[in-house]
Amino acid sequence: MPKFLLFLALLAVGAIILVVVLVITLLKPGPPPISRPPESSTTEPSRRPEAQSADCPDVLTLVIPGTWESSADDDPYHPTANPQSLMLRVSSALADEFPTSRTSVYTVPYVAQFRNPTNLTDTQRDYNYSRTQGYKRAAGEIISTNKKCPLTRYVIMGFSQGAVIAGDLASNIGNGRGVLDPSDVDLVLGVGLIADGRREPGEQNDIGPSPSGVGAEIALSGISGLVPGITMTGPRNGGFGELSDRVQSICAPGDLICDAPTIANPVAAVGQLAGAIDNPVHALYATPRYWSFDGSTATEWMYGWASSVIDNAPRPEHY
Template sequence: MKRLLTVLAVLVMVGVIGGGAVQYYRATTSDDVAAPPPPPPLESSAPAAPAQPDWCPRVEFIAAPGTWESSPEDDPLNPQANPNSFMLSITNPLREAYDPADVKVWTLPYTAQFKNINAQQEMSYDESRDEGTLRLVNELKFMGENCPQTKFVLSGFSQGAVIVGDVADLIGAGAGPVPAASVAGVAIVADGRRETGVGQNPGVPVDGVGAEIALLPVNSLIQAIVPGATMRGPRTNGFGELADRTFQICAPNDTICDAPYNISNGFDRALDLIQSDGVHAMYANNPNVIPGTTANAWVVDWAHRVIGAQ
């Protein structure tokens, strides 16, 4: 009898302990008990890409025509001010090759004149260049602020090359309307501020310099021939961060970009600025600028490669 009572007591104890364990298990797994907080998300070392509206192009190709090849009223998306404009031989093939929603081809509309002794009624070079520069900066600033992921490809000829080169020089120094990282490439043809060894030369070597550099020492003298055309000398920054992707194309003996350093005949050099220089006008079919091709064909092929890499 005593043994039976002992066994019963043990069974009761086991039941009590087991019941308590079940209650504890239920309590600890109840929905009323808060789950432990999830671990914090891992922080990415790369910042998120800025938002890009749907209307923004992947790439914008900007072209700046030369003197007498543009107009401030021209349509930048369908320029017709001068059907013989050298830059049209570059922009037309690009417009045909790409969906405008993907690659925007924009041509700088500006006065593009050059007041001189034979054309006193025209806008001065300084005023025309400043107008073009402001319009180019405004386009870049607008697109850069609204389309932060869009990449830019810049090109220009003659006065347009000076404008594009000046803006590229500021961008490369971190003082432009868009960061240098947003500019995929620059190609300028017949730049009046060209220096040997500044930027990249894809063509034959030339020994001279841009007219604005060659004529700087006689700037006051040439005002009688080209009033309001300030010769400013070389650019300050050598294109900075953009130097490795800025291409300078210049035909040998083009006195706009390949002027001799010797300015003993400064009066004649000033006259070169306003005369119809055969070499300066022949970039579309001159085979002696870039071996195996022409300047405009080279820029088109180069633009396709740069655009395709973005």
């Protein structure tokens, strides 16, 4: 072999050996960690300040309306998109009871629509778009509030499509999947869901008469990918995690959104689901006709529960 080629061969072998050594060095475990006594856990992480700005509320009450009860450009503090919105009965009462310093009531503005693909004349936004927009806006409000007001607590409530979004927020927070830092899970004081489309009996506190059926998104999960614009996401991964004991769920027996039957015909089922949004059971949670507990309607119960949670919430210092 010519000396020049031999030199190149030796150079290549040397380079390969150098790379191997570098890789081994980089992958080599570092020195063992210094043993320290375990730190005592606390629900109030030391990184939080002792006080927050005077314009921060003690509690942010995040309300997510149901299908056809909001709009993308609605005023979150004075919503007018649908004066008959079910959640307005709860949010308005809370806003009247507490000063804004105690709780800021924020109604998430989003498109809140559900296009029925079996109806060719339906020009609404599809469910995936609507649900995603609602989630992003709700999560964004919590994230921005927490950044500015690290001592503010949260009460999250929703109805129908809004309950799906509120439940998804709670699931992600409770399982450490974002929105809030895992160390801030204690900031969520409670979650209230009426007619949750991803409901699973026993995964939360089921209030009053509670049917054995599951949410429509679970019953219809087998059709995901078959109908454009409608992804039925099935059960929530991990349920509500650390928040499971703080989630209150109301579902009237016979409400197809949260008490869904077995699905045999996927295409027909989507049309049935679209119609179920406006069926009598689903539409009358403000009356005792289909659901009541100790004489209270669903909206009355939810208001009483939320009022008590807010009233008993910590009162952080302000500057």
